[in-house]
Structure formats: structure tokens, C-alpha cells
Amino acid sequence: MDILLNVLADKKISEEITISGSKSESNRLLILQTLFPEIKIENLSDSDDSVHMQHALSTKEEVVNIGHAGTAMRFLTSYFAVKENREVVLTGSERMQNRPIEILVNALKDLGAEISYKEKVGYPPIRIKGKKITKNQVSINGNVSSQYISSLLLIASKLENGLEVELVGKITSIPYINMTLSLLNQLGIETSFEDNIIKVQPKKTIKNQIVVVESDWSSASYFYSIVALSEIGSTIQLSAYKKESLQGDSCLSEIYKHFGVSTTFGKHFITLKKESETKKEVLRLDLKNAPDIAQTIAVTCFSEGISCDLIGLHTLKIKETDRLVALQNELTKLGASISVTDKSLHLEKSSEINKNIAIETYNDHRMAMAFAPLALRVPIKILDAEVVTKSYQKFWEDMQQIGIKIDKL
Numbered sequence: 001m002d003i004l005l006n007v008l009a010d011k012k013i014s015e016e017i018t019i020s021g022s023k024s025e026s027n028r029l030l031i032l033q034t035l036f037p038e039i040k041i042e043n044l045s046d047s048d049d050s051v052h053m054q055h056a057l058s059t060k061e062e063v064v065n066i067g068h069a070g071t072a073m074r075f076l077t078s079y080f081a082v083k084e085n086r087e088v089v090l091t092g093s094e095r096m097q098n099r100p101i102e103i104l105v106n107a108l109k110d111l112g113a114e115i116s117y118k119e120k121v122g123y124p125p126i127r128i129k130g131k132k133i134t135k136n137q138v139s140i141n142g143n144v145s146s147q148y149i150s151s152l153l154l155i156a157s158k159l160e161n162g163l164e165v166e167l168v169g170k171i172t173s174i175p176y177i178n179m180t181l182s183l184l185n186q187l188g189i190e191t192s193f194e195d196n197i198i199k200v201q202p203k204k205t206i207k208n209q210i211v212v213v214e215s216d217w218s219s220a221s222y223f224y225s226i227v228a229l230s231e232i233g234s235t236i237q238l239s240a241y242k243k244e245s246l247q248g249d250s251c252l253s254e255i256y257k258h259f260g261v262s263t264t265f266g267k268h269f270i271t272l273k274k275e276s277e278t279k280k281e282v283l284r285l286d287l288k289n290a291p292d293i294a295q296t297i298a299v300t301c302f303s304e305g306i307s308c309d310l311i312g313l314h315t316l317k318i319k320e321t322d323r324l325v326a327l328q329n330e331l332t333k334l335g336a337s338i339s340v341t342d343k344s345l346h347l348e349k350s351s352e353i354n355k356n357i358a359i360e361t362y363n364d365h366r367m368a369m370a371f372a373p374l375a376l377r378v379p380i381k382i383l384d385a386e387v388v389t390k391s392y393q394k395f396w397e398d399m400q401q402i403g404i405k406i407d408k409l
């Protein structure tokens with residue numbers, strides 16, 4: 001489905017939106033709930049990725065297909081590796097078959113797991129024969145994807161002897177590792193993370209408990225961008241959020257101050273308000289702890305006509321698409337002067353935005369969502385707009401509520 005986005009009249013925005021649960025927290029909790037049925041989950045994400053995870057955990061089929069869901073692919077690899085009396089072929093979309101998994105597979109094999117590649121070495125699909133694992137020490141490279149590490153940590157407490165993970169090299173996306181550890185702690189599982197060593201103690205059962213998932217902060221980023229581009233005085237209230245978040249992308253509340261956007265924390269919501277004009281100086285950020293908001297920030301800077309230097313983007317090329325190349329292609333079509341390396345992006349300030357451009361989305365939900373706020377500046381086409389459901393089912397409905405007019409092409 002291709003769509004045209006338009007804003008009919010400039011007006012102050014004042015809206016309230018409820019966003020579904022974090023897909024990162026949800027996909028961790030779904031694995032943990034299968035291991036510890038004592039858990040009840042509230043505000044579970046309705047994203048395609050969480051639907052894939054639920055299906056994968058309940059199916060009895062031999063072939064388990066998780067579509068585009070990176071967390072499902074990575075977390076289920078460890079889950080099935082230790083599930084005795086079960087053999088599966090774990091696979092995903094064409095893109096997933098080109099997203100690397102070897103670092104995790106090697107760590108699991110070092111622990112004694114039985115995993116083989118069905119096609120290309122290092123990539124899904126993989127055949128996993130579930131086994132009892134008794135070893136409790138492993139080393140893993142920390143600079144490619146934190147999801148490999150979270151995957152090991154999620155099953156660790158169910159191993160007879162717990163697990164000690166040594167992280168080698170620089171560690172990327174650390175808040176996601178901390179999110180995993182915090183959720184384990186919340187359930188009553190003991191963990192420690194000192195220097196580059198993470199330990200998880202074994203645990204057979206936990207107390208009956210309800211875990212409430214906070215809404216998704218990466219999804220909130222698109223509203224930060226909209227408020228940044230809107231008239232002074234505009235507000236959007238988003239729920240359900242809290243100040244003490246487990247999600248690293250909550251750093252948005254600090255970052256968007258550069259665009260004159262304030263964040264007020266209510267009991268279960270946040271209010272974003274455009275207080276002042278965007279600062280004209282270059283925005284320099286290291287996003288190694290919050291890679292998923294890079295596209296949103298680059299598009300906000302372009303729309304606001306300011307320059308940015310984003311570093312720490314080395315994980316972007318192995319996500320739903322090569323996001324650095326995708327950003328360069330699409331921003332260039334809009335008239336931007338942008339250069340990228342394999343880990344950074346530099347955007348020059350510009351004053352013109354080309355009209356009637358059709359944005360390719362590359363099977364990447366965040367390409368569609370990051371470019372949508374530009375409709376506040378110029379009419380813009382988004383191709384294959386349905387990609388958003390990977391993380392955000394009612395994204396386009398919510399855009400209409402904000403005042404963006406959507407026509408199907």
C-alpha cells in the first residue's frame with residue numbers, strides 16, 4: 001500500500017495517544033513466561049514481532065518462521081537450544097536470512113548446544129536440536145548485537161548451574177542488556193554485571209506475579225519528531241510511560257530539548273510540548289546506546305534545516321535493512337546533502353525540501369515512520385506503508401488523529 005501524506009492547514013496540535021507495550025520488553029517477557037509460567041503480562045506489545053514470538057513459542061511444527069523479528073530470531077535460538085526433546089528449523093524472512101547469527105551460535109555451541117546451518121554458514125535458517133546444557137561459562141563478542149547476549153541471559157537461570165558470560169570487545173546497545181537484567185531481577189533472579197562479566201544465578205521457580213510492560217519509547221520517537229516540527233505551544237500526551245524506564249530510547253526526552261521539545265512526566269503518561277525554536281547549532285550524538293532512534297533524529301534535523309553528526313551507528317547496517325544506505329538514498333531524494341560511513345552519518349543544514357518525493361521503505365518499519373513527520377513540511381509519499389506493523393500496528397491511524405491526511409495511491 002502506497003500513501004500520500006498531507007497536512008491541510010497549519011494548526012496547533014493538542015492530542016492524546018496511547019501506545020502499545022515495548023516490543024523489546026514484551027519479547028523478553030514472552031520467553032520468560034514460557035520458562036516461568038508464574039508470570040502474567042499486562043500491556044503486551046501488539047507488534048508483528050511479538051505475534052511472531054507468541055506463535056513460535058506455542059507451535060508444534062518443525063519449521064518455525066519468525067518473519068522480520070530480530071529479537072525473536074535471536075532469543076529463540078538459545079530457547080530452542082536448551083529445550084530438550086525438541087528439534088526445530090528456525091528461519092525468517094529473506095532479510096532475516098542475511099542478518100548474522102554466528103556469534104550467538106558459536107557461544108551456544110561452546111556451551112554444548114547442537115546447532116547447524118541449513119544454507120549459508122553464519123545465517124538463518126538454522127537447525128537446532130534441544131539439549132540439556134550443564135556448562136556455565138562462555139565468552140561472546142559484545143560489539144555486533146546485544147541481542148545475542150540478552151538471548152543467553154534469558155535462558156541462563158534455567159540452566160542447572162546458571163551462567164557466567166564474558167563480554168569481549170566494546171559492548172554495543174548496553175541499555176538492552178540492562179533491560180534484560182532488570183527484568184530478571186524484577187522476577188527474583190539474581191544477576192551481577194561487573195566490568196565485562198555478567199553472572200546469572202540458577203532459579204527453578206519464582207513467585208506468582210504480574211509484570212506491566214511500559215509503552216514503547218522507540219514508537220514515541222515519531223511524536224517527538226512531530227512536536228519538534230509543529231507550532232510553538234503544540235502538545236502531544238503519550239501513555240503509558242514512566243520516568244524510571246528500562247528502555248534506553250527514553251533518552252529522547254533529553255535529545256529533543258535541542259529541538260525545543262520539553263517532556264513532562266505525569267502519573268502514567270508523558271506530555272511533549274514545543275516550547276521554543278530548534279537550536280541552530282549542529283546536533284552531535286553518539287547513538288551506540290539507542291540505535292533505533294537514529295532514523296527519526298536524522299529526519300527531524302533535515303526537516304528543521306539543521307546539521308547533524310551522528311556516530312555509534314555500526315549496528316545499523318545489519319538491521320531490517322542497511323539503514324545508513326537507506327537514509328542516504330531517501331534524504332538525498334528530498335534534497336539533503338548527506339554522507340555516511342559504515343558507522344556514522346553527517347547531514348549538512350539545508351533550507352529547501354523537494355516536494356512530491358516517494359520514500360522507499362526497504363521492508364523497514366522505521367523508514368516509513370521516521371519520514372512520516374515530514375508531512376508537516378511538504379506533501380510526501382510513503383511506499384509500502386504497511387511495513388509499520390512490525391512494531392506499531394495503528395501508526396497510520398494515530399498519524400490521522402494528529403491531523404495528517406492520508407490518501408491511498
Ligand SMILES: O=C(O)C1=C[C@@H](OP(=O)(O)O)[C@@H](O)[C@H](O)C1
Binds near residue numbers: 146147150176291315
Ligand atoms: O534487545 C532488543 O530488544 C533490541 C536490541 C537492539 O539491537 P542490537 O543490540 O542488535 O543493536 C535494538 O536495535 C533492537 O531493536 C531491539
Ligand SMILES: C=C(OP(=O)(O)O)C(=O)O
Binds near residue numbers: 292320366391
Ligand atoms: C532493529 C529492530 O528490530 P530487530 O533487530 O528486533 O528486528 C528495530 O525494531 O528497529
